[in-house]
Amino acid sequence: MKDWEAAAQRLAAGTVIRPESRWYQPVATTPRHLFVPRWWTRATNGDGEEVWQLRDGASDTEAWMRDTYADTTLVTRVGTLHADHAEAGQTPARGRTGRSTSSSTLPALILTMYRAAWITDTSRLLLTCGSGYGTALACARLDEKQVTSVDVDPYLVHAARKRLAEAGHHPRLEVCDLTGDLPEGTYDRIISTVAVPAVPASWLKALAPGGRLVTTIADTGLVIVADKTSDGGALGHVAPEAAGFMAARHGDDYDDTFPENPPLWQTAQHAEGESITTSRYPLMYVPDTWDVRSTLELIVPGIDHRQHTADDGTRTVYMLRADGSWARATAAGRRDSPTVHQGGPRRLWDELDRIRTWLVVDGDLPIRGAKVTIAPDGTATFSRKGWSSTLT
Missing domain, CATH: 3.40.50.150 (Vaccinia Virus protein VP39)
Incomplete structure (x- = not known):
């Protein structure tokens, strides 16, 4: 060229x-x-x-x-289809199975x-x-x-x-x-x-x-x-700079813990919660952050985040976890406090709100600039300001 x-x-x-x-x-x-x-x-x-x-x-x-x-x-690759191998006009699978790899x-x-x-x-x-x-x-x-x-x-x-x-x-x-x-x-x-x-x-x-x-x-x-x-x-x-990369694969594609429409996803969309509350904070879609997302992942790993905007502008955020925990938070406006439905063994939205309170009170989260101590077996402990979390 x-x-x-x-x-x-x-x-x-x-x-x-x-x-x-x-x-x-x-x-x-x-x-x-x-x-x-x-x-x-x-x-x-x-x-x-x-x-x-x-x-x-x-x-x-x-x-x-x-x-x-x-x-x-x-x-360059979506699902199992590399761009080098695609025919003109061919498109990879849609939905969650059509993820970049x-x-x-x-x-x-x-x-x-x-x-x-x-x-x-x-x-x-x-x-x-x-x-x-x-x-x-x-x-x-x-x-x-x-x-x-x-x-x-x-x-x-x-x-x-x-x-x-x-x-x-x-x-x-x-x-x-x-x-x-x-x-x-x-x-x-x-x-x-x-x-x-x-x-x-x-x-x-x-x-x-x-x-x-x-x-x-x-x-x-x-x-x-x-x-x-x-x-x-x-x-x-x-490091002070945040970054996001695709996760390491172990084969042709990712193992999908949450398929497109698991039973838990149906529950999260439609069920009445075992707990129904009003959050003190406006709606947050966790993947749009890095410090809140990172802290939540260390404390409660493996949450699947989804969101939907209705024709009238009402936004709903969902959180699902393989242990059966789920949360659904809905708000009409960006500044409105959402109504939160939660079920399963852990209250996922409550965990998120605790982290957000931490951020409001301290002005930052301890994950920023945290010390990292890694054992020979790879176990990593993050620590700062009296807080610690271990990743194995």
Whole structure:
């Protein structure tokens, strides 16, 4: 594609703070379009439904240039259908089964993770692969022999290997589940641009003494930065920048704890609650936050959040959990206190309101900047201001 170099230089100027930064040249000289020849975007069909739409770079070079050299995430796989394999006009499954399962992460966020890792000229890296673009940036910054990149998807590894070679890079690429056994070797930095439910013990074994891991925790906005300690664990903190990545997969698609219409979902929509109250706070959709969402996930993990807006503007937020707990909160206006119905063993909305009260009283939540202590088995304890929570 013509003129990609100028587009890459503009991308570098917009994502790297100073031209003299060691990351400026990697961004300015890496052909991102090479790693994303096709991608998925959101569109609205004739029935007003939101659907995935295939974009093909070769048949629309203007969009290819514009989108791949913008500081944005490009979805490359939805469900089990990679954009590379889709036919013209083909759309992935709709609903909850049509979730994005791989992407090319926005460059600024990749650089945020790399900067947090404090990569040096001699660092041996273990990275997550995806489209291969982030791996290409690392190869442009270091000797490619120092870079190992992994993905659970054999096709993604195959495609990335080919595209990296076209860009002049030949790092070590392996197919593996990031949360399990890692490629043999010792690494100074492990940087994950997929979210993990907890820090895998295999990472701590693979890290060199004093090595650093940088990752996000699934279903939260938490970025953890931690250095390996002499006992085989790690010590670090929650980074000030929030980030969200797709969760690590263990196969072709995600295991769906909550299918589109489970019995609990029917209950949450229509049942009278065992508890019916009026919340003291306006309606909140938890996934739109990062600190409240992250705190709630640590305290009551595994909540499925859904929302609906009726034709008259009335909004309803739902919370469901695999233990049978559910909550439904409805309000006519954005500032109105919602009526809340709750059932099951835990009062999910009450847990949320306790966190919101905490935020109002203290002005922030202790998860911000919390200390993170990771045991050799991966158990992570977050602590700040007398508060603590453990993730296993």
